[in-house]
Amino acid sequence: MKNDDVMNIAKKRGFLWSSFEIYSGVAGFYDYGPLGGTLKNNIMQKWREYYVVGEGYYEIESPTIMPEEALKASGHVDHFTDPLTECKDCLNVFRADHIINDATGKDVEGLPNDELSQILSEEKLMCPHCSGHLTHVWSYNLMFQTIIGSKGKKTGYLRPETAQGIFIPFKRLLRFNRGKLPFGVVQLGKAYRNEISPRQGVIRLREFTQAEAEIFTDPRDKTHPRFADVSDDILNLYSQECQEQGKEPVKLTAQESLDKGVIASEMLTYQLCLALRFLKDLGIPDNVIRLRQHLTSEMAHYAIDCWDVEVETDKYDWIEIIGIADRTDFDLKSHNQYSKEDLRVFIEYPEPKQVKMLQVKPNMSKFGPQFKGDAPKIIEALKDMDASQVKESIDANGEYSLEVNGKTHLLTRDFMDFQEVEETIRGEKIFPHVIEPSFGIDRIIYSVLLHCYQEDDDRTILKLPANIAPVEVNILPLVNKDALNSVAREIHDNLRKNGIIAEYDTSGTIGRRYARSDEIGIPFAVTVDHDTLEDDTVTIRNRDNSKQVRIPIKDVYKTLKCLINLEIKFEELI
């Protein structure tokens, strides 16, 4: 299996291995080795080129440990859990809500545990496996809990996603962007989920790296200024409709998928295109990628539309490596409510609106004596009412009844005056909607390794794009002789001095060294041979087809730099 070959090389040659090996390891944790660490950095740097440089979304960094309040507001404390129940006889563990749903057809998602337990006993539900008795329902929260401070009074959690770190300082980020929508903010970093039983290698980790962008948009304007740049990009769409009707994914251009309403908005479509371009740059071919729309049932209740970018693998089938969702205003609204901070954005109208409206003016000298301490509250409540309705009621009945804190107060005509005022309204405050591209870096690295891995005849090649390969060039003396070695060494040192990651290898025959070099995806090799000593030329060998071209030593740096940056193709040198 390709997976096994790739993971073998990854382990053997220093890309990836499971952590804590000398202590038997812990499931769900992986180390990046010397090459893996560099590859990961290169990929993250490329991501930044897209989102920070290309889109102008600035990068922030927030703590990986978060206080309970913040995750309470985001919903993770209460809802990032699975309600589990265990069979007392066969000890199997089940999702309690799934058992109830399967047996009764009731949708009980989100009900508290004691209600679920009650339903289990009321409906006399038994273990679906052995018909044994089921225990009371308990929540398994997937967050790692910790303690903040020496007294241990404050509960903290390792963040389950980087996104919350962007929502929380929203006011500052909005101010940084001078109050205007749309704007985006990104964060790359670790996130943590205490998975029950992670057994899918690097696909399901307990500690993993995300790269997320939160794009704050006006809910009424989800366009993108550069949509025209991507409108002809081809998308392989596995829509809700395709999935429900058992059809194959459909290929449409970005423009078509927007026009046909397959994808909810222009911004979302643009983000999907951007993600695909990124993956293409990493060497993942189109034909192993599809965009799968979340089914209504699996989408978060607050989301408008959500698409997973999936990659085909031989071992795990189609895996989600990127999720792009329209999260609407859920997160900001929720943090607004819990923190009591106004997280809305003021949107100015193109033209100020002149609005004529009726205003109530309470007669203070009546209110005070009559209502004493309740007076301020009543006045506050009265001002919130629609003045024209109040006036109507008084004109018709001579009084208006107002309920404040459970007490009903009757207000008559002499408690207030009405005034026609003209007000200028310059805009309104709204919660922006959030479009969120969320990248699983570890899964992307796995996909890159998997799909760059090739066996040509008996050669193993990792065809990493030259601009993300961890080692950029290998310097090889044809045979292990002092005269050749010293020239090779000098070229190696010179390239390093100029910022190119070069390796130097004299061990074994030239063929063996090319093979080792190909296996870790070094895109180019410089070979120093006997002609070099005569005419100061060397050959540059192209990893992907073993072709060589001879160039003067003085041009080596310049040529390699262009090759690595993909400014010229190797074929153009021949």
Add this chain to the structure above:
RNA sequence: GCGGCUGUAGUCUAGUCUGGUUAGGACUUGGGCCUUCCAAGCCUACGACCCGGGUUCAAAUCCCGGCAGCCGCACCA
């Protein structure tokens, strides 16, 4: 989290059932010889019984516990 199977150098493996010499081999890797372009050959070196406990004169081998991997079940905002 449950059940089954498995765990010997970097990798693949012999040995385990039936306890007993220095745990054997191949590939890989390091050093050397040879070598004028794609894993050749020769010499040489390094390198292992998953961890802990028990039984025994003696444990890679038998027993118990743990950890990890694979498979199945369950789970996967």
